[in-house]
Amino acid sequence: MSTRGRPGGGPGDWIELVRGPAALTVLGDVVAGAGAAGRPLRGRRLALPLASVALYWSGMALNDWSDRAVDADERPERPIPSGRITPRAALAAAVGLSGAGLALAAFAGGSDALRVAVPLTAAVWAYDTVLKPTRAAPLGMAACRGLDVLLGAGAARAVSARTPALALAAHTFGVTALSRGEVHGGGRADQRVALGASMLSAALTCGGRVSSVRRGAGAVVCSLVYAGTTMRAQVAAAPVRGAAGGVADPVAVRAATVAGIHGMVPLQAGLAARSGSFTAAALVLGVLPLVRRLSSMRSPT
Structure with missing residues (x-):
């Protein structure tokens, strides 16, 4: 049953607002950070990935709240401009999810975790409310993801x-x-820029000195999966020769963006393998088929 015209929205509308399935691509951030720091996710620390997900969802809700005027013109099918969720409800969700993320971080790691979670939350809000329309947007989003990794450490x-x-x-x-x-x-x-950044990420994952051949091999395998997932789509997003204004097809760009979101998973797995967390790396990499399947049903962008 459609929920169009119902300001409260239905479960599907809220899942669409926060890009629910895309949260699977942030779980590995904390895993990679924890592995590098030698701090396995056990006991209360198992709540750290949940804190990461809550903060991610808060950012997605806040993103659509901030972009509601632009989306009314460019993406009127989204929950807010279509009238399925009110702007006030979306903002309240963003606030509530931010609070939940901070509470989960405090539960999982006390003040040590909060010293990262608070700046992470501030970075999320700064990106969505101030930085997104500016040239500093990529840097702001990069800061959010980097801090999410440090949350695990x-x-x-x-x-x-x-x-x-x-x-x-x-x-x-x-x-x-x-x-x-x-x-x-x-x-x-x-x-x-996207291709160069991907090459740098792959080099950081499988390059340099590694403490064992096994760790290095695991990182290389995951990096190859990462390259196949991400870089191939980025190459396809090049402007077509002779195209008006030298602009790439928006469909190809969106496909490359989705592939880049999916590419987080093998990258996280490679970084976990590099630190010796092979079980965690396998679990993270095993999420990739599910991420792809869910994205075919509901876009992560």
Whole structure:
């Protein structure tokens, strides 16, 4: 039954608002950070991935609240401009989910986790309410993803997780830069930035000195999956020669953006394998088929 015209919205409308299934792509952030810091997710720390998901969902709700005027013109089918969810309800959801994320972080890691979760929450709100329409948008989103990785490590051991944080931040920077062309098409510069960022992320994941051959092999395998998932779509998002204004097809750009979101998963798995967390890496990588299937039913962008 359609919920169009019902301001309260139905469950499907809320799932669409927060890009529910896409939350599977953030679980591995905390796993990668925890593995690099040598702090397994056990006991109360198992709540850290839930904190990450809550903060991600809050950002998605806030994103649509902030973009409601633009979406009314460019994406009128979304929950707010279509009238299925009111702006006030979306904002209340963003606030509530932010509070839930902070509460879960405090439960999982006390002040050590909050020293990362609070700046992460601030970065999410800054991106959605201030930075998104500016040239600093990719940097703002990259900061959010990097801090999400550090949430798994905790403030006391954040330095030990700097490599996975940088790898996922670089990837996010590229995906965000490319995503600006989802509606009107993208330029060659954004495509090159995305490809360059992906190459850097792959290099950080499988390059450099690794403590064992097994760890290095695991990181390389996951990096190859990452390259096949992400870079191939980014190459396809290049502007067609002779196209008006040298602009890439918006459909190709959106496909590359979705592929970039999916690419978070093998990247996280590779970083976990690099730190020796093979069981965690396998669990994270095993989520990829489900992420792809759910995205075919509900777009993560």
